[in-house]
Amino acid sequence: MRQVDQIPPLRKVLSQFRSRGERIAFVPTMGNLHQGHLELVRQAQQRAEQVVVSIFVNPTQFGEGEDFESYPRTLERDARLLREMGVSLLFTPTDTVMYPDRSLETQDTMWVEVGGLSEVLCGASRPGHFSAVATVVSKLFNMVQPDVALFGEKDFQQLLVIHHLVKALDFPVEIVGVPIFREQDGLAMSSRNQYLKATERKRATEIYRLLQWMEQQLESGERDFRGLELSAGKRLQQSDFVLDYLQICNPQTLQQADHGENELVILVAASLGAARLIDNCRVSLR
Ligand code: PAF
Secondary structure, eight states: OEEEOSHHHHHHHHHHHHHTTOOEEEEEEOSOOOHHHHHHHHHHHHHOSEEEEEEOOOGGGSOTTSSTTTSOOOHHHHHHHHHHHTOSEEEOOOHHHHOTTOOTTTTOSOOOOOOGGGSSTHHHHSTTHHHHHHHHHHHHHHHHOOSEEEEETTSHHHHHHHHHHHHHTTOOOEEEEEOOOBOTTSOBOOGGGGGSOHHHHHHHTHHHHHHHHHHHHHHTTOOOHHHHHHHHHHHHHHTTOEEEEEEEEOTTTOSBOOTTOOEEEEEEEEEETTEEEEEEEEEEOO
8 A cells, every 4th residue: 555645646646547547436534444434445445446545634624622633643553454455545645735825824725615505404513614524525536536435424414515516516526425334232433432431432322222213203104303303302412412403304405304205314413421423314204
């Protein structure tokens, strides 16, 4: 596996792949890789001859008071895992490679504006987050120019934003969403799970149990979506979660669904101790 942190050597290796007519699959990450990331890599390997992974803890997508400083950085271990999986190229750009013109203080840079999708759910509680994600992903797409890029469905809203980004800005890349990878007890895998203390870790699975319960309620005919959100939200709060949102939404628009809709996604974000957890569940009532 080659590891590069500058754009010219990245482009050199990529052009060697392309000159041999090989397809390139790309998995952008912020590192601290877990089985969910490795599943993205496995699926990437099925879609292209060469897999490129990036690790960059993007400062701009963290809000004030969020965990940018403490975000786990485990580059050596990550590189070993990727090497063992047979990944071709690991791109680990520095802040100045990613944002050469930007002073982190003055925010003097260009941004991709996302619009409506970035104003709801995680976007409402993390203003600017999806614009920062869309910007860094655009830059990474321009650097790597992959044929296909893979993202986890745990970050459902992010995946939708990226689908819109690619469509709106005509990036010639196929976007593949990969289903959520879960721990044995159902907790969705996330780099932030390691902020959970032992007792919190046990309780954290309540999120998944509630999603399953809501899914069952919907499948057995419950159509009072707001009532269902309310009672599930109360249950989470009783287990000491601080609820950000728990909503039954239209999976395309992320607006709250009304009782006539059949294609739904239940989206939840809640904090337990220092960990902000998100999860979701697609429900098709047809
Ligand atoms: O999902 C992530 O890890 C990040 O948001 C991404 C897509 C790598 C952009 O920084």
